[in-house]
Amino acid sequence: MGFExxxxxxxxxxxxxxxxxxxxISFVSVAISIVLGVALGILxxxxxxxITVVSRIYLEIVRIMPQMVLLFIVYFGTTKALGINLxxxxxxVIVFSFWGTAEMADLVRGALLSIPAIQYESSISLGxxxxxxxxxxxxxxxxxxxxxxxINLITRMIKTTxxxxxxxxxxxxxxxxxxxxxxxxxSPTAAFGVFLVIFLLYFAACWPISMLSRYLEKKWEx
Amino acid sequence: xxxxxxxxxxATTLTLALGAVALTGCGxxxxxxxxxxxxxxxxxxxxxxxxxxYRTLDEIKESGEINIGVFSDxxxxxxxxxxxxxxxxxxxxxxxxxxxxxxxxxFVSTEAASRVExxxxxxVDIVLANFTVTEExxxxxxxxxxxxxxxxxxxxxxxxxxxxxxEVKADEQVIVISGTTAETYLEKNYPDIxxxxxxxxxxxxxxxxxxxxxxxxxxxxxxxxxxxENKGYVVGIPSLGSQDTIAPAVSKGNxxxxxxxxxxxxxxxxxxxxxxxxEATLIETYGKDYEETLVVEGGKVSDGAAAxxxxxxxxxxSTAATSEAAEAATEAxxxx
Numbered sequence: 103m104g105f106e107x108x109x110x111x112x113x114x115x116x117x118x119x120x121x122x123x124x125x126x127i128s129f130v131s132v133a134i135s136i137v138l139g140v141a142l143g144i145l146x147x148x149x150x151x152x153i154t155v156v157s158r159i160y161l162e163i164v165r166i167m168p169q170m171v172l173l174f175i176v177y178f179g180t181t182k183a184l185g186i187n188l189x190x191x192x193x194x195v196i197v198f199s200f201w202g203t204a205e206m207a208d209l210v211r212g213a214l215l216s217i218p219a220i221q222y223e224s225s226i227s228l229g230x231x232x233x234x235x236x237x238x239x240x241x242x243x244x245x246x247x248x249x250x251x252x253i254n255l256i257t258r259m260i261k262t263t264x265x266x267x268x269x270x271x272x273x274x275x276x277x278x279x280x281x282x283x284x285x286x287x288x289s290p291t292a293a294f295g296v297f298l299v300i301f302l303l304y305f306a307a308c309w310p311i312s313m314l315s316r317y318l319e320k321k322w323e324x
Numbered sequence: 325x326x327x328x329x330x331x332x333x334x335a336t337t338l339t340l341a342l343g344a345v346a347l348t349g350c351g352x353x354x355x356x357x358x359x360x361x362x363x364x365x366x367x368x369x370x371x372x373x374x375x376x377x378y379r380t381l382d383e384i385k386e387s388g389e390i391n392i393g394v395f396s397d398x399x400x401x402x403x404x405x406x407x408x409x410x411x412x413x414x415x416x417x418x419x420x421x422x423x424x425x426x427x428x429x430x431f432v433s434t435e436a437a438s439r440v441e442x443x444x445x446x447x448v449d450i451v452l453a454n455f456t457v458t459e460e461x462x463x464x465x466x467x468x469x470x471x472x473x474x475x476x477x478x479x480x481x482x483x484x485x486x487x488x489x490x491e492v493k494a495d496e497q498v499i500v501i502s503g504t505t506a507e508t509y510l511e512k513n514y515p516d517i518x519x520x521x522x523x524x525x526x527x528x529x530x531x532x533x534x535x536x537x538x539x540x541x542x543x544x545x546x547x548x549x550x551x552x553e554n555k556g557y558v559v560g561i562p563s564l565g566s567q568d569t570i571a572p573a574v575s576k577g578n579x580x581x582x583x584x585x586x587x588x589x590x591x592x593x594x595x596x597x598x599x600x601x602x603e604a605t606l607i608e609t610y611g612k613d614y615e616e617t618l619v620v621e622g623g624k625v626s627d628g629a630a631a632x633x634x635x636x637x638x639x640x641x642s643t644a645a646t647s648e649a650a651e652a653a654t655e656a657x658x659x660x
Binding site for chain 2: 116178181269270276280284
């Protein structure tokens with residue numbers, strides 16, 4: 103089956119170190135994306151024509167450009183065009199934040215627009231000011247609406263980190279390929295076992311996040 | 325035009341994002357290297373961005389570290405063993421270079437598609453990732469003297485070995501993988517042979533084993549390894565067509581490093597270093613028979629390898645390839 107290659111030497115530790123690299127990049131990016139995404143999402147609902155056009159272009163770029171191209175542009179392009187020598191991991195965090203911010207902003211915008219105007223009007227008629235309206239009425243609803251979608255985004259970001267191998271970062275999938283290839287002769291069927299273990303590792307990383315989202319959804323339901 | 329505006333937008337967003345990274349204190353990646361060092365590095369790079377991206381031999385020696393791009397999943401050329409150590413034919417040579425330079429080696433795991441980019445941006449000093457010398461690549465990077473041969477090979481079943489492509493009958497088919505040099509070569513030089521094309525290695529292999537084709541043409545390192553790993557198959561033609569070479573590559577114009585590598589390869593030739601390298605790393609996969617076919621010692625493509633090539637034009641091609649590399653090297657040094 104191929105599990106035996108994982109017991110050789112430090113292979114299992116290497117795989118876990120690779121997973122740590124993937125998670126580090128994705129969590130840093132997710133944190134940045136949430137902060138910037140919420141800010142941008144709110145800006146987008148202001149209906150300022152400049153912000154609308156700029157954010158529209160930004161969103162389209164993120165949608166159209168494959169993450170791989172973005173990685174190459176940021177990692178190699180900045181050095182070529184601007185002479186800035188970025189660390190591979192910094193470049194990865196920039197690309198994933200660039201992507202995450204756009205999607206997060208769109209989610210925030212969508213959630214904000216989904217709140218009917220009557221809620222704002224009712225709040226004002228109840229004597230709440232603008233800030234209070236947001237804090238007590240709007241934001242709690244937005245958060246609840248956004249949780250399932252953002253969890254989806256976060257897990258997608260974790261899984262997509264496997265692309266960073268293209269800029270020389272050795273993450274969990276790359277370690278897996280290295281292990282399979284190093285044992286090509288000794289255990290030709292190692293691929294199955296190694297990929298199965300990688301699947302379980304990704305699952306172990308993403309499952310708690312889904313559980314957390316389910317818990318929060320329930321908790322904030324009322 | 326479009327590209328330019330795209331770049332500008334990207335640059336702005338990048339700056340914003342970078343600022344954000346710094347603000348949130350999440351520059352974890354840069355923290356490793358020391359933020360101060362990175363900024364000084366960045367500004368230094370900015371100053372020189374127009375003149376050069378690479379580090380000269382002296383700069384590398386001074387820093388005490390060299391960045392070498394290798395494959396991390398191409399057994400037996402460059403791979404990582406179970407203890408996390410880089411191993412293989414390319415790595416064995418890389419280790420020797422580091423030892424003789426007296427610097428620590430920092431191996432960078434590269435992919436086939438990003439090897440040129442790494443050199444163009446100076447993110448690695450040398451690429452030793454089974455880099456085949458081609459004309460297109462020589463325009464972007466500088467190749468040193470070769471240390472390995474690569475050519476096409478043809479494998480066929482033991483019962484009916486194809487020793488020459490003229491033995492292929494009109495109703496028989498040869499298997500190739502689309503987009504490989506084997507496909508281009510056969511289409512150009514043997515237009516009468518019917519080809520069966522497959523997109524992936526795995527499908528080509530399965531069809532070949534099921535006998536849909538009389539032979540399978542691919543890189544000779546691939547077919548040789550295949551014949552050794554699978555009983556009942558023989559490499560009838562170990563070296564066919566344009567004989568290409570594999571050589572170390574450095575950033576375009578990095579003449580000091582290039583010259584040092586070249587002289588190193590020449591002096592290593594005197595102690596038969598690459599034969600020792602072959603015996604340490606490749607012999608398990610390829611056996612003793614292919615040592616002379618694959619190894620290039622002292623940067624000279626040996627007559628032994630060329631003589632084994634089935635046709636004369638392959639010999640010409642091999643010398644052409646090396647002289648091209650040499651030409652590129654002299655061009656670069658004169659341009660400096």
